[in-house]
Amino acid sequence: MEKLEALHLNNKIDARVRKNSIWKSIFFLSTLFGLVVLAVLIIRVLFQGMSWIDIDFIVGRLSTTAENAGIMGAILGTLWVMVVVIPVTLIIGVGTAIFLELYSKKGRFQSIIETNISNLAGVPSIVYGLLGLTVFVRLADLGNVVLAGGLTLALLVLPILIVSAQEALRAVPGHLSEASYGMGATKWQTIRRIILPAAIPSILTGAILALSRAIGETAPLTVLGIPALLIPFPEGLFDTFTALPMQIYYWTIDSSLVAEYANLAAATIIILLIILFLLNSVAIFIRNKYQHRY
Amino acid sequence: MATNSNLNSGTNVSELIAKNKEKKSLNNYFEKSIPGILFLLASITVLTTIGILYTLVSQAVQFFMEVPILDFFTGTELNPLSQNPEFGILPLLNGTIISSLIAILVAGPIGLMSAIYLSEYATDKVRKVLKPLLEILAGIPTIVYGFFAFTFVTPLIRYLWPGVEATNILSPGIVMGVMIIPMIASLSEDAMNSVPNGMREGSLAMGTTKLETTIKVVIPAAFSGIMASFVLGISRAIGETMIVTIASGSSKNFTFDIRESMQTMTAFIVEVSGGEAPAGSTLHYSLYAVALTLFVFTLIMNLLAKYVSRKFREEY
Structure with missing residues (x-):
């Protein structure tokens, strides 16, 4: 009788252990699911677009015939947008982070600004598009030019940069600034010469992540009315432009009319992903190379 | 040591002090304006929120003056481009x-x-x-x-x-x-x-x-x-x-x-x-x-x- 009970107990444990290992593999497969989709997506895009990429495609102008189409205009547009987004987000973002971390008193006002920033981060990007359309394109009468698009995208990614800059500033150990104050330096001198240099690698990493979000963003640009027509290359902040994501968008929705457009979209996606990949590599490089451990 | 050599070379001490003071007050001025500048930068995020709210609400009010708010939220038909547009x-x-x-x-x-x-x-x-x-x-x-x-x-x-x-x-x-x-x-x-x-x-x-x-x-x-x-x-x-x-x-x-x-x-x-x-x-x-x-x-x-x-x- 006793033996039987022991056997029964043993069986139960076996079953429970088996259940555990079965679920373990289910959990593992779930984790793989996302990665498999990622792999399928990338392989699919590569197969579809790779053969369409050549030097003419990259430096060429837009054309209605698929064979002659090039995306230089979109690449230049994306670069011009970066010219606006980088300084605007860095100045406003780092300034805000310094203010919140080092100047403002911990209290009501600061918590209002911080709540506000976290809520802004949750606003759908298309709503920023309407803000940009109303304020920059119509009210400031800029039209759908590089500056309007760049400012809209800059506002969109600002919360990302502020939060990462705040974390970077917080990570600078207190004894560095204590030492600086001890030498008689003023607050701003300490910030400029001690705290900012120590925090700059992490800030740059955050800035690059924010930038790569900005250049992959499509929805606000569609609202601004960014065209994909045969427009001249943008040469300044006040020129109309098109950007890589917009190009992908128009070619994708037109692929039901001209099948080759889908391949052009895939080729443009490859270019966009390469740019994003390079940007992120730079971010990782900076993080590994310059980040001090205190 | 540096002050000694300055004294020896015959520079007027009061002049030096005045210069130093001037520099300090300029620095002070700069130092004091920094929080203000940073505050302005930080308030841009608040302005963004206000901008979004103002844009959406002010224009939506215009819309609700033409289309009753109840029709908008209970309408099951959306034909914005037809002759008799419906906005549900x-x-x-x-x-x-x-x-x-x-x-x-x-x-x-x-x-x-x-x-x-x-x-x-x-x-x-x-x-x-x-x-x-x-x-x-x-x-x-x-x-x-x-x-x-x-x-x-x-x-x-x-x-x-x-x-x-x-x-x-x-x-x-x-x-x-x-x-x-x-x-x-x-x-x-x-x-x-x-x-x-x-x-x-x-x-x-x-x-x-x-x-x-x-x-x-x-x-x-x-x-x-x-x-x-x-x-x-x-x-x-x-x-x-x-x-x-x-x-x-x-x-x-x-x-x-x-x-x-x-x-x-x-x-x-x-x-x-x-x-x-x-x-x-x-x-x-x-x-x-x-x-x-x-x-x-x-x-x-x-x-x-x-x-x-x-x-x-x-x-x-």
């Missing part, structure tokens, strides 16, 4: 809710199970490989997902399930789900990581398996964080634009059939603003009314996520 938002709300539900049905279970694996089962080595790979998934631009949904997932679904239309809500819903998997996985994993190890060990010492510990101890303890990640995931799906715009078409269907094309609020905004709405027309103002609804929806979801994670947090 229900078809758009319907499309938004259905696509978000599909997305969370995909991303919820898979994201949570990924989080369980990463937090409870994976070794450090495996985690260090898998997590950055999942983060790549989060970094892919949504337009790329849109392309993928339209040119790959939709044909695949139509092959498996004939009767699905060329533009349908199912395919973008699934792809949006894939898009938010990393978000739910990493937020849930954070929540589970913050459960103290002592609780796991206590449970394991009672003779439970890892699975039993995870389900009966870790998940209940991390429940608030997991729920918050789901709510944030839904909010992301509600605000997502490009995937549904490309893959779900623009029919303003009021239906529950996921094989058909439906339009979401975000896709409506893209369609109307990218097209023919002249400034000042009812159609133009309808953009802002829809966007305001969208904004309120996502805001409520985000506040709900914060409330859930605060209210149901178990302190250890």
